Amino acid sequence: MRKLQSNPxxxxxxxxxxxxxxxxxxxxLISLxxxxxxxxxxxxxxxxxxxxKILTQQLKELEDDGLIIRQEYKEKPPRVEYRLSDFGKTxxxxxxxxxxxxxxIENSEINKTWN
Amino acid sequence: MRKLQSNPxxxxxxxxxxxxxxxxxxxxLISLxxxxxxxxxxxxxxxxxxxxKILTQQLKELEDDGLIIRQEYKEKPPRVEYRLSDFGKTxxxxxxxxxxxxxxIENSEINKTWN
DNA sequence: CTATTTAGTTACTAATTTGTAACTACCAAT
DNA sequence: ATTGGTAGTTACAAATTAGTAACTAAATAG
Known part of the structure:
Protein backbone atom coordinates (compact mmCIF):
# COMPACT_ATOMS: atom_id res chain seq x y z
CA MET A 1 0.00 0.00 0.00
CA ARG A 2 1.31 3.36 -0.91
CA LYS A 3 1.04 6.28 1.42
CA LEU A 4 0.74 9.02 -1.13
CA GLN A 5 -2.96 9.04 -0.76
CA SER A 6 -3.06 9.07 2.99
CA ASN A 7 -6.37 10.67 2.40
CA PRO A 8 -8.34 12.12 5.28
CA LEU A 29 -0.85 -8.32 -11.34
CA ILE A 30 -1.65 -8.86 -15.00
CA SER A 31 1.43 -11.06 -15.35
CA LEU A 32 0.19 -13.16 -12.47
CA LYS A 53 14.90 -2.95 -5.84
CA ILE A 54 11.61 -1.53 -7.05
CA LEU A 55 10.38 -4.96 -8.01
CA THR A 56 11.08 -6.24 -4.52
CA GLN A 57 9.32 -3.28 -3.06
CA GLN A 58 6.21 -3.55 -5.18
CA LEU A 59 5.98 -7.29 -4.62
CA LYS A 60 6.33 -6.80 -0.88
CA GLU A 61 3.57 -4.22 -0.81
CA LEU A 62 1.30 -6.47 -2.84
CA GLU A 63 2.07 -9.30 -0.46
CA ASP A 64 1.50 -7.17 2.62
CA ASP A 65 -1.81 -6.11 1.14
CA GLY A 66 -2.76 -9.75 0.68
CA LEU A 67 -3.09 -9.55 -3.08
CA ILE A 68 -0.29 -11.97 -3.89
CA ILE A 69 1.40 -14.90 -2.21
CA ARG A 70 5.13 -15.32 -1.98
CA GLN A 71 6.31 -18.88 -1.88
CA GLU A 72 9.93 -19.48 -1.06
CA TYR A 73 11.57 -22.82 -1.72
CA LYS A 74 14.51 -23.53 0.51
CA GLU A 75 16.94 -24.17 -2.28
CA LYS A 76 20.28 -22.85 -3.36
CA PRO A 77 20.33 -20.83 -5.48
CA PRO A 78 17.03 -19.54 -4.14
CA ARG A 79 13.68 -20.01 -5.80
CA VAL A 80 10.74 -17.78 -5.03
CA GLU A 81 7.40 -17.94 -6.75
CA TYR A 82 4.67 -15.36 -6.68
CA ARG A 83 1.00 -16.00 -7.37
CA LEU A 84 -2.30 -14.20 -7.01
CA SER A 85 -4.12 -14.86 -3.75
CA ASP A 86 -7.87 -15.47 -3.75
CA PHE A 87 -8.25 -11.93 -2.60
CA GLY A 88 -6.01 -10.77 -5.39
CA LYS A 89 -8.20 -12.58 -7.87
CA THR A 90 -11.16 -10.47 -6.82
CA ILE A 105 -8.38 5.70 -25.68
CA GLU A 106 -5.83 4.45 -28.11
CA ASN A 107 -5.24 0.86 -28.97
CA SER A 108 -1.73 -0.33 -28.58
CA GLU A 109 0.44 -3.39 -28.34
CA ILE A 110 -0.16 -5.18 -25.13
CA ASN A 111 -3.79 -4.27 -25.10
CA LYS A 112 -4.42 -7.81 -26.13
CA THR A 113 -3.43 -8.91 -22.68
CA TRP A 114 -7.06 -9.51 -21.82
CA ASN A 115 -8.25 -10.84 -25.14
CA MET B 1 -2.63 13.48 -16.55
CA ARG B 2 0.14 12.73 -14.14
CA LYS B 3 3.59 11.85 -15.29
CA LEU B 4 4.62 9.59 -12.45
CA GLN B 5 3.74 6.61 -14.48
CA SER B 6 5.53 7.62 -17.64
CA ASN B 7 5.59 3.95 -18.26
CA PRO B 8 7.59 2.54 -21.13
CA LEU B 29 -15.15 13.07 -10.15
CA ILE B 30 -17.56 11.55 -7.66
CA SER B 31 -18.67 15.02 -6.59
CA LEU B 32 -19.43 15.83 -10.20
CA LYS B 53 -3.54 25.39 -5.63
CA ILE B 54 -3.88 21.64 -5.77
CA LEU B 55 -7.56 21.90 -6.59
CA THR B 56 -6.77 24.15 -9.53
CA GLN B 57 -4.12 21.76 -10.67
CA GLN B 58 -6.23 18.64 -10.47
CA LEU B 59 -9.16 20.35 -12.18
CA LYS B 60 -6.89 21.56 -14.96
CA GLU B 61 -5.50 18.09 -15.53
CA LEU B 62 -8.99 16.61 -15.61
CA GLU B 63 -10.00 19.30 -18.06
CA ASP B 64 -6.94 18.78 -20.25
CA ASP B 65 -7.71 15.08 -20.27
CA GLY B 66 -11.24 15.83 -21.43
CA LEU B 67 -12.93 14.31 -18.42
CA ILE B 68 -14.52 17.50 -17.14
CA ILE B 69 -15.71 20.78 -18.63
CA ARG B 70 -14.89 24.17 -17.19
CA GLN B 71 -17.49 26.80 -17.81
CA GLU B 72 -16.56 30.35 -16.95
CA TYR B 73 -19.22 33.03 -16.63
CA LYS B 74 -17.95 36.51 -17.33
CA GLU B 75 -19.11 37.97 -14.06
CA LYS B 76 -17.55 39.81 -11.18
CA PRO B 77 -16.91 38.27 -8.77
CA PRO B 78 -16.05 35.35 -11.07
CA ARG B 79 -18.16 32.25 -11.41
CA VAL B 80 -16.77 29.02 -12.77
CA GLU B 81 -18.68 25.78 -12.97
CA TYR B 82 -17.26 22.35 -13.54
CA ARG B 83 -19.16 19.36 -14.88
CA LEU B 84 -18.44 15.90 -16.21
CA SER B 85 -17.98 15.69 -19.96
CA ASP B 86 -19.57 12.86 -21.92
CA PHE B 87 -16.17 11.25 -21.98
CA GLY B 88 -15.87 11.72 -18.24
CA LYS B 89 -19.19 9.98 -17.78
CA THR B 90 -17.77 6.86 -19.39
CA ILE B 105 -12.43 -4.04 2.45
CA GLU B 106 -13.87 -2.05 5.27
CA ASN B 107 -17.13 -0.20 5.16
CA SER B 108 -16.96 3.40 6.11
CA GLU B 109 -18.82 6.66 5.99
CA ILE B 110 -18.95 7.96 2.50
CA ASN B 111 -19.21 4.51 1.05
CA LYS B 112 -22.86 5.32 0.56
CA THR B 113 -21.85 7.68 -2.20
CA TRP B 114 -22.97 5.20 -4.79
CA ASN B 115 -25.98 3.77 -3.03
C1' DC C 1 39.80 -21.60 -5.37
C1' DT C 2 36.95 -18.85 -8.43
C1' DA C 3 32.89 -18.08 -11.12
C1' DT C 4 27.89 -18.66 -11.53
C1' DT C 5 23.16 -18.46 -10.17
C1' DT C 6 19.05 -16.40 -7.71
C1' DA C 7 16.81 -13.33 -4.90
C1' DG C 8 17.45 -10.13 -2.74
C1' DT C 9 19.58 -5.58 0.43
C1' DT C 10 21.86 -1.06 1.26
C1' DA C 11 23.15 3.69 0.79
C1' DC C 12 22.42 7.30 -1.94
C1' DT C 13 20.15 10.20 -5.54
C1' DA C 14 16.57 11.87 -8.68
C1' DA C 15 11.96 12.65 -10.09
C1' DT C 16 7.36 13.51 -9.11
C1' DT C 17 3.55 14.97 -6.38
C1' DT C 18 1.52 17.57 -2.82
C1' DG C 19 1.31 21.39 0.33
C1' DT C 20 1.84 26.45 2.47
C1' DA C 21 1.57 31.17 2.56
C1' DA C 22 1.17 35.20 0.42
C1' DC C 23 -0.38 37.62 -3.56
C1' DT C 24 -3.54 39.11 -7.82
C1' DA C 25 -7.79 40.96 -10.31
C1' DC C 26 -12.15 42.92 -10.63
C1' DC C 27 -16.48 44.77 -9.24
C1' DA C 28 -19.94 45.95 -5.55
C1' DA C 29 -21.17 47.49 -1.10
C1' DT C 30 -20.03 50.07 3.19
C1' DA D 1 -10.92 54.50 0.68
C1' DT D 2 -11.41 49.97 2.61
C1' DT D 3 -13.58 45.56 2.80
C1' DG D 4 -15.69 41.40 0.80
C1' DG D 5 -16.31 37.83 -2.45
C1' DT D 6 -14.61 34.47 -6.22
C1' DA D 7 -11.25 32.10 -8.63
C1' DG D 8 -7.38 31.78 -9.14
C1' DT D 9 -1.45 32.33 -9.38
C1' DT D 10 3.37 32.35 -7.63
C1' DA D 11 7.52 31.11 -5.23
C1' DC D 12 9.02 28.00 -2.27
C1' DA D 13 9.27 23.74 0.70
C1' DA D 14 8.03 19.05 2.14
C1' DA D 15 6.66 14.45 1.31
C1' DT D 16 6.43 10.51 -1.44
C1' DT D 17 7.85 7.43 -5.02
C1' DA D 18 11.18 5.59 -8.16
C1' DG D 19 15.85 4.64 -9.66
C1' DT D 20 21.23 3.44 -9.63
C1' DA D 21 25.13 1.02 -8.43
C1' DA D 22 27.39 -1.80 -5.57
C1' DC D 23 27.05 -5.45 -2.29
C1' DT D 24 25.37 -10.10 0.14
C1' DA D 25 24.50 -15.27 0.87
C1' DA D 26 24.85 -20.09 0.04
C1' DA D 27 25.43 -23.99 -2.74
C1' DT D 28 27.11 -25.95 -7.07
C1' DA D 29 30.16 -26.27 -11.32
C1' DG D 30 34.58 -26.15 -13.23
Whole structure:
Protein backbone atom coordinates (compact mmCIF):
# COMPACT_ATOMS: atom_id res chain seq x y z
CA MET A 1 0.00 0.00 0.00
CA ARG A 2 1.31 3.36 -0.91
CA LYS A 3 1.04 6.28 1.42
CA LEU A 4 0.74 9.02 -1.13
CA GLN A 5 -2.96 9.04 -0.76
CA SER A 6 -3.06 9.07 2.99
CA ASN A 7 -6.37 10.67 2.40
CA PRO A 8 -8.34 12.12 5.28
CA UNK A 9 -11.34 11.73 3.03
CA UNK A 10 -12.17 8.07 3.39
CA UNK A 11 -13.09 7.12 -0.14
CA UNK A 12 -13.37 3.58 -1.41
CA UNK A 13 -12.15 4.52 -4.84
CA UNK A 14 -9.02 6.10 -3.43
CA UNK A 15 -8.57 3.08 -1.22
CA UNK A 16 -8.74 0.75 -4.21
CA UNK A 17 -6.27 2.87 -6.14
CA UNK A 18 -3.89 2.74 -3.22
CA UNK A 19 -3.76 -1.02 -3.66
CA UNK A 20 -3.10 -1.12 -7.37
CA UNK A 21 -1.68 2.32 -8.08
CA UNK A 22 2.02 1.59 -7.84
CA UNK A 23 3.85 2.28 -11.05
CA UNK A 24 4.38 -1.39 -11.87
CA UNK A 25 1.65 -3.05 -9.84
CA UNK A 26 -0.91 -3.41 -12.60
CA UNK A 27 1.69 -5.02 -14.81
CA UNK A 28 2.75 -7.38 -12.04
CA LEU A 29 -0.85 -8.32 -11.34
CA ILE A 30 -1.65 -8.86 -15.00
CA SER A 31 1.43 -11.06 -15.35
CA LEU A 32 0.19 -13.16 -12.47
CA UNK A 33 -3.27 -13.28 -13.93
CA UNK A 34 -1.87 -14.70 -17.13
CA UNK A 35 0.72 -17.09 -15.76
CA UNK A 36 -0.47 -18.55 -12.46
CA UNK A 37 2.94 -18.13 -10.90
CA UNK A 38 6.01 -16.13 -11.73
CA UNK A 39 9.48 -16.22 -10.25
CA UNK A 40 11.33 -13.12 -9.20
CA UNK A 41 13.82 -13.26 -12.02
CA UNK A 42 11.07 -13.89 -14.55
CA UNK A 43 9.53 -10.56 -13.65
CA UNK A 44 12.72 -8.80 -14.56
CA UNK A 45 12.43 -10.36 -18.00
CA UNK A 46 8.72 -9.66 -18.39
CA UNK A 47 9.21 -6.09 -17.21
CA UNK A 48 12.65 -5.14 -18.48
CA UNK A 49 12.59 -1.58 -17.17
CA UNK A 50 11.93 -2.40 -13.56
CA UNK A 51 14.88 -2.52 -11.19
CA UNK A 52 15.28 -5.34 -8.72
CA LYS A 53 14.90 -2.95 -5.84
CA ILE A 54 11.61 -1.53 -7.05
CA LEU A 55 10.38 -4.96 -8.01
CA THR A 56 11.08 -6.24 -4.52
CA GLN A 57 9.32 -3.28 -3.06
CA GLN A 58 6.21 -3.55 -5.18
CA LEU A 59 5.98 -7.29 -4.62
CA LYS A 60 6.33 -6.80 -0.88
CA GLU A 61 3.57 -4.22 -0.81
CA LEU A 62 1.30 -6.47 -2.84
CA GLU A 63 2.07 -9.30 -0.46
CA ASP A 64 1.50 -7.17 2.62
CA ASP A 65 -1.81 -6.11 1.14
CA GLY A 66 -2.76 -9.75 0.68
CA LEU A 67 -3.09 -9.55 -3.08
CA ILE A 68 -0.29 -11.97 -3.89
CA ILE A 69 1.40 -14.90 -2.21
CA ARG A 70 5.13 -15.32 -1.98
CA GLN A 71 6.31 -18.88 -1.88
CA GLU A 72 9.93 -19.48 -1.06
CA TYR A 73 11.57 -22.82 -1.72
CA LYS A 74 14.51 -23.53 0.51
CA GLU A 75 16.94 -24.17 -2.28
CA LYS A 76 20.28 -22.85 -3.36
CA PRO A 77 20.33 -20.83 -5.48
CA PRO A 78 17.03 -19.54 -4.14
CA ARG A 79 13.68 -20.01 -5.80
CA VAL A 80 10.74 -17.78 -5.03
CA GLU A 81 7.40 -17.94 -6.75
CA TYR A 82 4.67 -15.36 -6.68
CA ARG A 83 1.00 -16.00 -7.37
CA LEU A 84 -2.30 -14.20 -7.01
CA SER A 85 -4.12 -14.86 -3.75
CA ASP A 86 -7.87 -15.47 -3.75
CA PHE A 87 -8.25 -11.93 -2.60
CA GLY A 88 -6.01 -10.77 -5.39
CA LYS A 89 -8.20 -12.58 -7.87
CA THR A 90 -11.16 -10.47 -6.82
CA UNK A 91 -9.28 -7.59 -8.41
CA UNK A 92 -9.49 -9.08 -11.88
CA UNK A 93 -12.86 -7.56 -12.83
CA UNK A 94 -11.61 -4.21 -11.60
CA UNK A 95 -8.46 -4.49 -13.66
CA UNK A 96 -10.56 -5.44 -16.66
CA UNK A 97 -12.75 -2.39 -16.20
CA UNK A 98 -9.68 -0.20 -16.06
CA UNK A 99 -8.17 -2.01 -19.01
CA UNK A 100 -11.25 -1.62 -21.18
CA UNK A 101 -11.58 2.01 -20.35
CA UNK A 102 -7.90 2.75 -20.84
CA UNK A 103 -7.85 0.71 -24.01
CA UNK A 104 -10.59 2.63 -25.73
CA ILE A 105 -8.38 5.70 -25.68
CA GLU A 106 -5.83 4.45 -28.11
CA ASN A 107 -5.24 0.86 -28.97
CA SER A 108 -1.73 -0.33 -28.58
CA GLU A 109 0.44 -3.39 -28.34
CA ILE A 110 -0.16 -5.18 -25.13
CA ASN A 111 -3.79 -4.27 -25.10
CA LYS A 112 -4.42 -7.81 -26.13
CA THR A 113 -3.43 -8.91 -22.68
CA TRP A 114 -7.06 -9.51 -21.82
CA ASN A 115 -8.25 -10.84 -25.14
CA MET B 1 -2.63 13.48 -16.55
CA ARG B 2 0.14 12.73 -14.14
CA LYS B 3 3.59 11.85 -15.29
CA LEU B 4 4.62 9.59 -12.45
CA GLN B 5 3.74 6.61 -14.48
CA SER B 6 5.53 7.62 -17.64
CA ASN B 7 5.59 3.95 -18.26
CA PRO B 8 7.59 2.54 -21.13
CA UNK B 9 5.33 -0.48 -20.84
CA UNK B 10 2.23 0.64 -22.65
CA UNK B 11 -0.50 -0.80 -20.46
CA UNK B 12 -4.14 0.23 -20.63
CA UNK B 13 -4.61 -0.26 -16.92
CA UNK B 14 -1.74 2.05 -16.15
CA UNK B 15 -3.08 4.49 -18.68
CA UNK B 16 -6.48 4.51 -16.99
CA UNK B 17 -4.92 5.00 -13.60
CA UNK B 18 -2.96 7.93 -14.93
CA UNK B 19 -6.26 9.65 -15.65
CA UNK B 20 -7.90 9.11 -12.31
CA UNK B 21 -4.98 8.51 -9.99
CA UNK B 22 -4.39 11.99 -8.65
CA UNK B 23 -4.81 12.19 -4.92
CA UNK B 24 -8.11 14.08 -5.12
CA UNK B 25 -9.33 13.20 -8.60
CA UNK B 26 -11.67 10.37 -7.64
CA UNK B 27 -13.31 12.62 -5.06
CA UNK B 28 -13.66 15.42 -7.57
CA LEU B 29 -15.15 13.07 -10.15
CA ILE B 30 -17.56 11.55 -7.66
CA SER B 31 -18.67 15.02 -6.59
CA LEU B 32 -19.43 15.83 -10.20
CA UNK B 33 -21.21 12.54 -10.66
CA UNK B 34 -23.51 13.39 -7.79
CA UNK B 35 -24.13 17.07 -8.42
CA UNK B 36 -24.12 17.75 -12.16
CA UNK B 37 -22.06 20.88 -11.71
CA UNK B 38 -19.89 22.26 -8.95
CA UNK B 39 -18.27 25.66 -8.55
CA UNK B 40 -14.65 26.08 -7.63
CA UNK B 41 -15.40 27.36 -4.15
CA UNK B 42 -17.88 24.56 -3.55
CA UNK B 43 -15.12 22.02 -4.02
CA UNK B 44 -13.16 23.60 -1.21
CA UNK B 45 -16.18 23.02 1.02
CA UNK B 46 -16.84 19.49 -0.21
CA UNK B 47 -13.16 18.62 0.14
CA UNK B 48 -11.97 20.67 3.11
CA UNK B 49 -8.40 19.39 3.08
CA UNK B 50 -7.57 20.31 -0.49
CA UNK B 51 -5.71 23.54 -1.09
CA UNK B 52 -6.80 25.95 -3.79
CA LYS B 53 -3.54 25.39 -5.63
CA ILE B 54 -3.88 21.64 -5.77
CA LEU B 55 -7.56 21.90 -6.59
CA THR B 56 -6.77 24.15 -9.53
CA GLN B 57 -4.12 21.76 -10.67
CA GLN B 58 -6.23 18.64 -10.47
CA LEU B 59 -9.16 20.35 -12.18
CA LYS B 60 -6.89 21.56 -14.96
CA GLU B 61 -5.50 18.09 -15.53
CA LEU B 62 -8.99 16.61 -15.61
CA GLU B 63 -10.00 19.30 -18.06
CA ASP B 64 -6.94 18.78 -20.25
CA ASP B 65 -7.71 15.08 -20.27
CA GLY B 66 -11.24 15.83 -21.43
CA LEU B 67 -12.93 14.31 -18.42
CA ILE B 68 -14.52 17.50 -17.14
CA ILE B 69 -15.71 20.78 -18.63
CA ARG B 70 -14.89 24.17 -17.19
CA GLN B 71 -17.49 26.80 -17.81
CA GLU B 72 -16.56 30.35 -16.95
CA TYR B 73 -19.22 33.03 -16.63
CA LYS B 74 -17.95 36.51 -17.33
CA GLU B 75 -19.11 37.97 -14.06
CA LYS B 76 -17.55 39.81 -11.18
CA PRO B 77 -16.91 38.27 -8.77
CA PRO B 78 -16.05 35.35 -11.07
CA ARG B 79 -18.16 32.25 -11.41
CA VAL B 80 -16.77 29.02 -12.77
CA GLU B 81 -18.68 25.78 -12.97
CA TYR B 82 -17.26 22.35 -13.54
CA ARG B 83 -19.16 19.36 -14.88
CA LEU B 84 -18.44 15.90 -16.21
CA SER B 85 -17.98 15.69 -19.96
CA ASP B 86 -19.57 12.86 -21.92
CA PHE B 87 -16.17 11.25 -21.98
CA GLY B 88 -15.87 11.72 -18.24
CA LYS B 89 -19.19 9.98 -17.78
CA THR B 90 -17.77 6.86 -19.39
CA UNK B 91 -15.59 6.62 -16.32
CA UNK B 92 -18.53 6.07 -14.01
CA UNK B 93 -18.68 2.27 -14.35
CA UNK B 94 -14.94 2.15 -13.77
CA UNK B 95 -15.23 4.27 -10.66
CA UNK B 96 -18.05 2.03 -9.48
CA UNK B 97 -15.93 -1.05 -9.94
CA UNK B 98 -13.14 0.54 -7.93
CA UNK B 99 -15.61 1.73 -5.34
CA UNK B 100 -17.21 -1.66 -4.88
CA UNK B 101 -13.88 -3.38 -4.60
CA UNK B 102 -12.44 -0.79 -2.25
CA UNK B 103 -15.64 -0.76 -0.23
CA UNK B 104 -15.66 -4.46 0.50
CA ILE B 105 -12.43 -4.04 2.45
CA GLU B 106 -13.87 -2.05 5.27
CA ASN B 107 -17.13 -0.20 5.16
CA SER B 108 -16.96 3.40 6.11
CA GLU B 109 -18.82 6.66 5.99
CA ILE B 110 -18.95 7.96 2.50
CA ASN B 111 -19.21 4.51 1.05
CA LYS B 112 -22.86 5.32 0.56
CA THR B 113 -21.85 7.68 -2.20
CA TRP B 114 -22.97 5.20 -4.79
CA ASN B 115 -25.98 3.77 -3.03
C1' DC C 1 39.80 -21.60 -5.37
C1' DT C 2 36.95 -18.85 -8.43
C1' DA C 3 32.89 -18.08 -11.12
C1' DT C 4 27.89 -18.66 -11.53
C1' DT C 5 23.16 -18.46 -10.17
C1' DT C 6 19.05 -16.40 -7.71
C1' DA C 7 16.81 -13.33 -4.90
C1' DG C 8 17.45 -10.13 -2.74
C1' DT C 9 19.58 -5.58 0.43
C1' DT C 10 21.86 -1.06 1.26
C1' DA C 11 23.15 3.69 0.79
C1' DC C 12 22.42 7.30 -1.94
C1' DT C 13 20.15 10.20 -5.54
C1' DA C 14 16.57 11.87 -8.68
C1' DA C 15 11.96 12.65 -10.09
C1' DT C 16 7.36 13.51 -9.11
C1' DT C 17 3.55 14.97 -6.38
C1' DT C 18 1.52 17.57 -2.82
C1' DG C 19 1.31 21.39 0.33
C1' DT C 20 1.84 26.45 2.47
C1' DA C 21 1.57 31.17 2.56
C1' DA C 22 1.17 35.20 0.42
C1' DC C 23 -0.38 37.62 -3.56
C1' DT C 24 -3.54 39.11 -7.82
C1' DA C 25 -7.79 40.96 -10.31
C1' DC C 26 -12.15 42.92 -10.63
C1' DC C 27 -16.48 44.77 -9.24
C1' DA C 28 -19.94 45.95 -5.55
C1' DA C 29 -21.17 47.49 -1.10
C1' DT C 30 -20.03 50.07 3.19
C1' DA D 1 -10.92 54.50 0.68
C1' DT D 2 -11.41 49.97 2.61
C1' DT D 3 -13.58 45.56 2.80
C1' DG D 4 -15.69 41.40 0.80
C1' DG D 5 -16.31 37.83 -2.45
C1' DT D 6 -14.61 34.47 -6.22
C1' DA D 7 -11.25 32.10 -8.63
C1' DG D 8 -7.38 31.78 -9.14
C1' DT D 9 -1.45 32.33 -9.38
C1' DT D 10 3.37 32.35 -7.63
C1' DA D 11 7.52 31.11 -5.23
C1' DC D 12 9.02 28.00 -2.27
C1' DA D 13 9.27 23.74 0.70
C1' DA D 14 8.03 19.05 2.14
C1' DA D 15 6.66 14.45 1.31
C1' DT D 16 6.43 10.51 -1.44
C1' DT D 17 7.85 7.43 -5.02
C1' DA D 18 11.18 5.59 -8.16
C1' DG D 19 15.85 4.64 -9.66
C1' DT D 20 21.23 3.44 -9.63
C1' DA D 21 25.13 1.02 -8.43
C1' DA D 22 27.39 -1.80 -5.57
C1' DC D 23 27.05 -5.45 -2.29
C1' DT D 24 25.37 -10.10 0.14
C1' DA D 25 24.50 -15.27 0.87
C1' DA D 26 24.85 -20.09 0.04
C1' DA D 27 25.43 -23.99 -2.74
C1' DT D 28 27.11 -25.95 -7.07
C1' DA D 29 30.16 -26.27 -11.32
C1' DG D 30 34.58 -26.15 -13.23
Missing amino acids: FNCSVVKAINYIGGKWKPII YRRENVRFGRFTVLIPDISR LIPVLKALHDWGGQ | FNCSVVKAINYIGGKWKPII YRRENVRFGRFTVLIPDISR LIPVLKALHDWGGQ
